[in-house]
Amino acid sequence: MWERSKELYDVAKTLMPGGVSSPVRAVKPFPFYTRKARGSRIYDVDGNEYIDYCMAYGPLILGHADERVKEAVKSALENGWVYGTPIELEIEYAKLITSIYPSIDMVRFTNTGSEATMSALRLAKGFTGRDKFVKIEGSFHGAHDSVLVKAGSGATTHGTPNSAGVPEDFVKNTLQSPYNDVEALAEIVEKNRDELAALILEPVMGNSTLIIPEDGYLREVRKITEENDVLLIFDEVITGFRLSLGGAQEYYGVKPDITTLGKIAGGGFPIGIVGGRREIMEHFSPSGAVYQAGTFSGNPVSLTAGYTTAKILSEERPYDELRRKTEELVKAVRDGIEDGKVEGVEVDSIESMFCVYFGERPRDYASALRLDKERFMKFYWKLLENGVFFPPSQYESCFMSTAHSMEDVERTAEVILKCLAEL
Numbered sequence: 428m429w430e431r432s433k434e435l436y437d438v439a440k441t442l443m444p445g446g447v448s449s450p451v452r453a454v455k456p457f458p459f460y461t462r463k464a465r466g467s468r469i470y471d472v473d474g475n476e477y478i479d480y481c482m483a484y485g486p487l488i489l490g491h492a493d494e495r496v497k498e499a500v501k502s503a504l505e506n507g508w509v510y511g512t513p514i515e516l517e518i519e520y521a522k523l524i525t526s527i528y529p530s531i532d533m534v535r536f537t538n539t540g541s542e543a544t545m546s547a548l549r550l551a552k553g554f555t556g557r558d559k560f561v562k563i564e565g566s567f568h569g570a571h572d573s574v575l576v577k578a579g580s581g582a583t584t585h586g587t588p589n590s591a592g593v594p595e596d597f598v599k600n601t602l603q604s605p606y607n608d609v610e611a612l613a614e615i616v617e618k619n620r621d622e623l624a625a626l627i628l629e630p631v632m633g634n635s636t637l638i639i640p641e642d643g644y645l646r647e648v649r650k651i652t653e654e655n656d657v658l659l660i661f662d663e664v665i666t667g668f669r670l671s672l673g674g675a676q677e678y679y680g681v682k683p684d685i686t687t688l689g690k691i692a693g694g695g696f697p698i699g700i701v702g703g704r705r706e707i708m709e710h711f712s713p714s715g716a717v718y719q720a721g722t723f724s725g726n727p728v729s730l731t732a733g734y735t736t737a738k739i740l741s742e743e744r745p746y747d748e749l750r751r752k753t754e755e756l757v758k759a760v761r762d763g764i765e766d767g768k769v770e771g772v773e774v775d776s777i778e779s780m781f782c783v784y785f786g787e788r789p790r791d792y793a794s795a796l797r798l799d800k801e802r803f804m805k806f807y808w809k810l811l812e813n814g815v816f817f818p819p820s821q822y823e824s825c826f827m828s829t830a831h832s833m834e835d836v837e838r839t840a841e842v843i844l845k846c847l848a849e850l
């Protein structure tokens with residue numbers, strides 16, 4: 428079924444570490460190689476077709492190769508693709524973002540979510556003059572030094588949540604608190620308040636399986652940070668434009684000091700965005716002393732794809748439809764699990780993010796680590812054999828797009844239940 432993919436991977440392993448450009452793709456014994464993708468479907472080089480719920484790990488809320496985004500990018504390309512000068516679209520996109528996110532007065536465009544969180548943390552440290560920050564255990568804020576400590580996503584999948592090569596001098600400034608635990612957070616923040624610049628968190632954890640905040644948790648997080656004069660950074664690289672148009676902050680009604688966006692904000696092209704209150708943002712160079720820069724930052728291609736996507740989302744508001752489809756899928760699978768008396772599997776969703784858990788639905792990183800990764804991978808391969816593609820790790824979320832049809836959803840529920848029964 429995957430002869431060509433196997434051949435390609437054998438060659439790739441001799442040329443790239445693990446044969447890949449990002450570790451999470453290094454599925455054992457080999458990943459499938461993609462030939463093309465359209466709408467809800469992804470096609471491999473061996474001629475297999477899958478209904479895709481990896482969706483490139485989140486950016487493709489409109490599905491693969493959306494025609495409107497494609498046309499906009501094609502016409503942008505007619506005028507060139509990187510200039511090294513400001514462009515008018517930066518202003519338009521900044522206006523759109525500041526109108527959707529009331530916590531954001533100003534933005535800085537970067538190239539990736541990683542770069543956005545790295546810059547947001549530097550900004551918080553520069554603004555407060557303090558070196559330490561708190562992150563949540565198992566959260567993933569990209570692949571820069573100070574956040575590769577108890578990091579989720581591919582770092583946990585491949586057994587390297589604490590990356591080698593990160594100097595102890597960095598690690599000592601990265602404090603950790605468990606998710607969904609208000610007391611633990613209050614204790615660590617109060618104890619270190621004079622040295623703490625910020626707390627950074629994914630409001631919904633989408634990189635350590637899918638972990639949903641318990642009632643009132645995010646409001647308490649805001650209260651603790653405010654009372655202790657610590658900046659709150661919402662890493663909305665996944666949840667921005669996903670949970671709702673205005674992200675998790677709109678969904679939960681909690682206003683952070685700094686926000687990072689990425690993924691959907693680039694409409695499938697590389698982008699990162701740091702946004703926040705004017706008095707904080709003005710600390711970025713050249714108006715302030717926090718240095719941040721990039722040759723490709725604010726390039727016309729990513730901005731066109733991101734702006735077009737954000738415009739479509741703000742005009743069409745497909746969030747009810749996305750939620751309905753995801754809830755249908757989850758309900759069908761949950762009912763099937765109960766009827767079929769499938770042991771040790773749970774499923775849950777929030778808006779258009781969902782996850783099948785091999786074990787109890789986790790509330791934090793410690794419980795996520797207890798899930799059965801091996802059983803998940805057996806399930807992953809069975810899904811592929813039956814034409815459904817999930818991210819190849821228990822420590823990732825699945826994503827619904829507007830391109831998924833109800834037929835896709837029904838077919839997927841059947842396949843999931845068939846595969847669970849066969850396990």
Ligand SMILES: N[C@H](C=O)CCC(=O)O
Nearest residue numbers: 449451484580581634823
């Ligand atoms: N969960 C990661 C990003 O959000 C997955 C992407 C990657 O590591 O390649």
